[in-house]
Amino acid sequence: MMETPHLFNLLMLLLWHECLRWQERGARPWPAIPALVLLMAAWARLNGETLAGLIVLAAYCIGAAVEFLRAGNAQERQTATNKTIHLSGAAILCVGAAWFHPDRYKPLCENIRLLFLELPRNWPGGYGSMDFQSVEARGFLGWLAVVFLFLAWRRPRLTSGAALVLVSWIGLACYAQRYIPFMVVLTVPILAAGAGRRWGWGWGVLAVGVLVAGLPRAIEPVPTRAVRFIREHPAEFGGRMFNHHTWSGYLAKEWPGQQRFIEGADSIRGYRQISNLGTNWLGLLERSDVGWTLMPRRHCLNQGLRELASWRCAYSDEVAMVYRRVP
Amino acid sequence: MNKGIVRRWWLPSLGVMLWLVFFWGVSYSPWRVRLISADGDAGLHWRLGSWMSEHGEVIRVDSFSYTRPEGVVVSKEWLSELLWGAAGRCWGWNGIVFVAGLLIATTLYLLYRQMETEGTDGLTATLLVLTAALACSLHWLARPLLFTHLLVVVFNWLLRGFERRRVPEWVLFASLVPLMGLWANLHGAFPVGLVLIGVYVAGDSGKAVQGQPGGWRRAVVLGALWLLCGMATLANPNGWRLHQMIIYYLRRPEFVGGVSEFLAPDFHAAYMWGFEAQLLVLAVVLLVMRGQWEATEILLVIVWGYFALHSVRNVPIFGLVVAPICAGHIRRYLQEGASGRGAQWYRRLAGDITSVSLASDGRVWIGLVVAMVLLLESGKLLKQVEPLPSAFPVGAVRFLREHPEVGRGRMFNPDHWGGYLLLEMPERKVFLDSRHEFYGTELLADYRRVVEGEPEWLETLTKYQVEWTLMPAGHPLNQLLALRREWRRMYADRAATIYCRQ
Numbered sequence: 001m002m003e004t005p006h007l008f009n010l011l012m013l014l015l016w017h018e019c020l021r022w023q024e025r026g027a028r029p030w031p032a033i034p035a036l037v038l039l040m041a042a043w044a045r046l047n048g049e050t051l052a053g054l055i056v057l058a059a060y061c062i063g064a065a066v067e068f069l070r071a072g073n074a075q076e077r078q079t080a081t082n083k084t085i086h087l088s089g090a091a092i093l094c095v096g097a098a099w100f101h102p103d104r105y106k107p108l109c110e111n112i113r114l115l116f117l118e119l120p121r122n123w124p125g126g127y128g129s130m131d132f133q134s135v136e137a138r139g140f141l142g143w144l145a146v147v148f149l150f151l152a153w154r155r156p157r158l159t160s161g162a163a164l165v166l167v168s169w170i171g172l173a174c175y176a177q178r179y180i181p182f183m184v185v186l187t188v189p190i191l192a193a194g195a196g197r198r199w200g201w202g203w204g205v206l207a208v209g210v211l212v213a214g215l216p217r218a219i220e221p222v223p224t225r226a227v228r229f230i231r232e233h234p235a236e237f238g239g240r241m242f243n244h245h246t247w248s249g250y251l252a253k254e255w256p257g258q259q260r261f262i263e264g265a266d267s268i269r270g271y272r273q274i275s276n277l278g279t280n281w282l283g284l285l286e287r288s289d290v291g292w293t294l295m296p297r298r299h300c301l302n303q304g305l306r307e308l309a310s311w312r313c314a315y316s317d318e319v320a321m322v323y324r325r326v327p
Numbered sequence: 328m329n330k331g332i333v334r335r336w337w338l339p340s341l342g343v344m345l346w347l348v349f350f351w352g353v354s355y356s357p358w359r360v361r362l363i364s365a366d367g368d369a370g371l372h373w374r375l376g377s378w379m380s381e382h383g384e385v386i387r388v389d390s391f392s393y394t395r396p397e398g399v400v401v402s403k404e405w406l407s408e409l410l411w412g413a414a415g416r417c418w419g420w421n422g423i424v425f426v427a428g429l430l431i432a433t434t435l436y437l438l439y440r441q442m443e444t445e446g447t448d449g450l451t452a453t454l455l456v457l458t459a460a461l462a463c464s465l466h467w468l469a470r471p472l473l474f475t476h477l478l479v480v481v482f483n484w485l486l487r488g489f490e491r492r493r494v495p496e497w498v499l500f501a502s503l504v505p506l507m508g509l510w511a512n513l514h515g516a517f518p519v520g521l522v523l524i525g526v527y528v529a530g531d532s533g534k535a536v537q538g539q540p541g542g543w544r545r546a547v548v549l550g551a552l553w554l555l556c557g558m559a560t561l562a563n564p565n566g567w568r569l570h571q572m573i574i575y576y577l578r579r580p581e582f583v584g585g586v587s588e589f590l591a592p593d594f595h596a597a598y599m600w601g602f603e604a605q606l607l608v609l610a611v612v613l614l615v616m617r618g619q620w621e622a623t624e625i626l627l628v629i630v631w632g633y634f635a636l637h638s639v640r641n642v643p644i645f646g647l648v649v650a651p652i653c654a655g656h657i658r659r660y661l662q663e664g665a666s667g668r669g670a671q672w673y674r675r676l677a678g679d680i681t682s683v684s685l686a687s688d689g690r691v692w693i694g695l696v697v698a699m700v701l702l703l704e705s706g707k708l709l710k711q712v713e714p715l716p717s718a719f720p721v722g723a724v725r726f727l728r729e730h731p732e733v734g735r736g737r738m739f740n741p742d743h744w745g746g747y748l749l750l751e752m753p754e755r756k757v758f759l760d761s762r763h764e765f766y767g768t769e770l771l772a773d774y775r776r777v778v779e780g781e782p783e784w785l786e787t788l789t790k791y792q793v794e795w796t797l798m799p800a801g802h803p804l805n806q807l808l809a810l811r812r813e814w815r816r817m818y819a820d821r822a823a824t825i826y827c828r829q
Contacts, residue, residue: 070667118595132591132636141636145629151613152620152628163614170610171603175594277780277803300780300803307810 040097051111061087063161126178139213156194223320239291292324339689346436354428364715369469371746376412393756403515407471430473441484447654448677449684461601462646471514508559530623588640616660720823736794
C-alpha cells in the first residue's frame with residue numbers, strides 16, 4: 001500500500017490539492033492554474049498515477065458549478081462563473097499535460113480500467129476493497145469515525161468543492177484500498193479548515209497516525225529461496241512462469257527481468273481458471289506455454305500437477321513449491 | 328398531524344402501497360427464485376422444522392450427518408424452523424416464499440410507519456424506505472434473519488419513541504421484554520436487540536452528562552430494560568447454552584471467516600449499491616443540512632456503521648436504523664433551514680403527497696391480498712417455485728433417485744448444498760451442512776483441506792471413508808479426482824458432478 005512511487009504520489013497530491021485550495025480561496029487564475037499544469041506535467045513524467053489529481057480537480061470544478069446554481073446574488077454568481085471557467089480550462093490543460101508520460105495516455109487509461117475491474121482484496125496494487133476486519137483497517141475505520149464525529153458535532157460549512165472531495169475520496173478509499181492514504185492526505189486540510197485552524201498540528205499528527213496504522217502488519221512469506229534456486233539453475237526452467245498473484249510485486253522487485261504470468265490485470269481470467277483448477281485448466285496451461293510454476297506450498301495447483309506424469313516437482317520448501325514440465 | 332382528517336378505508340396509503348409493492352415484488356416476481364436459491368439454508372430450516380413437527384420436540388440430537396451422528400444440537404432458531412417447516416409442508420417452496428415476502432414487506436411497512444409517525448412527509452419517507460430496501464435487498468433470502476430485520480425496526484421505533492417521550496415506560500417494558508424472549512427463539516442474532524438498547528442507554532447517559540433534564544432517569548430505565556430483556560433471552564429451550572454457543576461461534580475465525588455474509592463488504596460488488604446510496608444520503612445530511620445531532624444518533628451511526636463495515640450481514644440493520652435518523656434531519660431541514668427554490672418545490676410536492684396519504688388508509692388491501700394468496704395456494708392454483716437448477720444439484724439428485732445403485736456409502740458434499748440435500752434426499756446422510764458451529768473446528772478444517780485441494784485432500788477423504796462426491800461443476804476437487812484412476816465420473820451437468828470410488 002505504501003511503496004515508494006505511492007509516497008511520491010502522496011506528495012504530489014498534497015501539493016496539487018494546496019494549489020486548488022489556493023485557487024479556490026483567491027478565485028484568480030494566476031498563479032494557481034499554471035502551477036497546476038506544471039505539476040501535472042511533472043507528475044505524469046515521473047509517475048503515471050495522475051488520475052488521482054484529475055479526480056480532485058473534477059470535484060472542485062463540479063463544486064464551482066454547484067456554487068453557481070446556489071448563488072444568492074449577482075456577485076456570488078459572477079465569482080462562481082469565473083471559478084467554473086478557470087477550473088474547466090485548467091482541467092483541459094491538465095489532461096493535456098498528463099500526456100507527458102513516456103507512454104502518453106496509456107497509464108491514465110490503465111488506471112481507469114483497473115478501477116472498474118472486479119478484483120479480489122489481495123490482488124497486487126491495492127485496487128480491491130479494504131478488508132475491514134484486518135488490523136490494517138483500524139486506522140481507516142478510526143479516521144472515518146473522526147470525520148463523522150467532526151461533521152456531526154462541529155457542523156462546519158464547507159465549500160461545495162471541498163465537500164465533493166471529501167465524499168468522493170471517502171468513497172474511493174472504500175472502493176480501493178490504495179486510495180486510503182490519498183483520502184487521508186486530502187481530507188486533513190479540509191477538516192482543519194473546517195475547524196477554523198483549531199488544533200493546528202493535531203490534524204497532521206492524527207493523519208500520520210492513520211497512515212502508520214494502515215501499514216501492513218502481517219508480512220506474507222515470499223519465495224526467496226525458491227527464486228534463488230531457479231536463478232541458480234536457469235537451464236532447467238524453460239517457457240513462461242506461472243506464479244502466485246500476490247508474489248508478483250516481490251518478483252518484479254527481486255527479479256525484474258523475469259516475466260510474471262500476470263502483468264497488470266491482463267490475464268486475470270486465465271490466471272483464475274488455472275490456479276483454481278477450473279474446467280480445462282490443463283489445456284489453458286499448455287496454451288499459455290507455461291514451463292514452470294511457482295506457487296505456495298499448500299496450493300491446490302501443486303496437487304493437480306503432482307498427479308501428472310508430464311510435470312515434476314523441482315523444488316520445495318515451507319513457503320513455495322516449484323513444478324516444471326518434463327521435456 | 329393527522330387529527331380531524333377523515334381516512335378513506337378503501338384508498339391505500341403510501342405505506343400500504345409500499346407493503347403491496349414489496350410483498351408482490353418479492354414473492355411473485357423472479358426475485359422469489361433468488362429467495363430460495365442463494366444457498367441450502369432455506370431447505371435446511373424447512374427440513375429441521377419438519378423433523379421437529381413430526382417428532383413433537385425441539386431438535387437436541389442430530390441425525391442428518393454421518394460425520395457427527397448423535398451430536399448435541401443447540402438450536403438457534405427452532406421457532407422460525409417450525410414456521411418454515413409448517414409453510415413448506417402446506418405449500419412447498421411457495422409457502423417458504425410467502426412467509427419471507429410477508430416478513431420483508433412488513434419490515435419496510437413498519438419502517439415507513441415509524442417515519443410517518445415521527446412527522447416525516449410521505450415523499451421523504453418513501454424515498455428513504457426505498458434506499459433502505461436497496462441496502463436490505465442483499466439479504467432478502469428465505470431465512471430466519473428476516474425476523475431480526477423486522478424486530479430491529481420495532482425495537483428502534485419504540486426506543487426512539489421513548490427517547491422523544493412519545494412512548495411511556497410501561498409500553499416499552501410490556502412490549503420489548505416479551506418480544507426479546509420471542510426473538511431469542513426466532514433467530515440467533517437476538518443480541519442485536521441488546522446492542523440497540525445498550526446504545527440508547529449510552530446515548531441517554533451522554534445527554535445526562537451534557538446536563539439535559541431527565542437524561543439519567545431515562546438511562547436508568549433503559550438499563551433496567553436491558554437487564555430484563557437479557558433475562559428474557561434465557562427463556563429458550565437451551566437456556567444459557569444458546570448464549571454460550573453464540574459467543575463461541577462469533578469468537579472463532581474458523582466459523583465466521585468461512586461464511587461470506589460474515590466477511591467485510593466488498594465495495595466492488597453490485598450488492599453494495601444500496602449501502603453506498605445510504606451513505607450518500609448520510610453525507611448529504613451531514614454536509615448540506617448540518618442539523619444538530621443527538622448523542623444517541625451519533626452512537627447509532629458509529630456502532631452500526633462499524634458493524635456494517637465489519638460484516639456484510641449487518642448492512643441491512645444499518646439501513647433500517649439509519650433511515651429514521653436521516654428522515655428526522657431532512658424533516659427539520661425542510662421545516663427550518665431550506666429556503667431555495669428547489670426546497671420550496673420539494674416541500675410543496677411532499678406536502679401534497681402527504682395530505683393524500685394521510686387521507687387514506689387501505690390496510691384492508693393487505694388483508695385482502697394475504698387472504699387471496701392463501702386461497703390460491705390452498706387451491707394449488709399458483710405455479711410452484713423451485714430453486715434454480717444452476718445453483719443446486721437438481722439434475723444430480725434426480726439421477727441419484729433414478730439410479731439408486733450409484734452413490735452407495737458415504738457422500739462428500741459442499742456445506743452450502745447440505746440443506747438442499749437433506750431436504751431432497753432425506754434417506755442419505757450428508758458430510759456437513761451450513762451449521763458450522765455444530766460440526767466443530769476439527770471437521771471444518773478437514774472439510775477445507777478437501778475443498779481447497781490441500782496436500783492431505785485424498786487422505787482426508789479416506790479418513791472419512793468417503794465413497795462418492797457431489798460437488799459443483801468446475802470445482803477443483805472434481806479436477807483432482809479426474810486425475811485419479813480409482814475415481815470415476817458418474818454424472819455431470821452444468822451444476823454438479825458426481826465422482827464415485829471404484
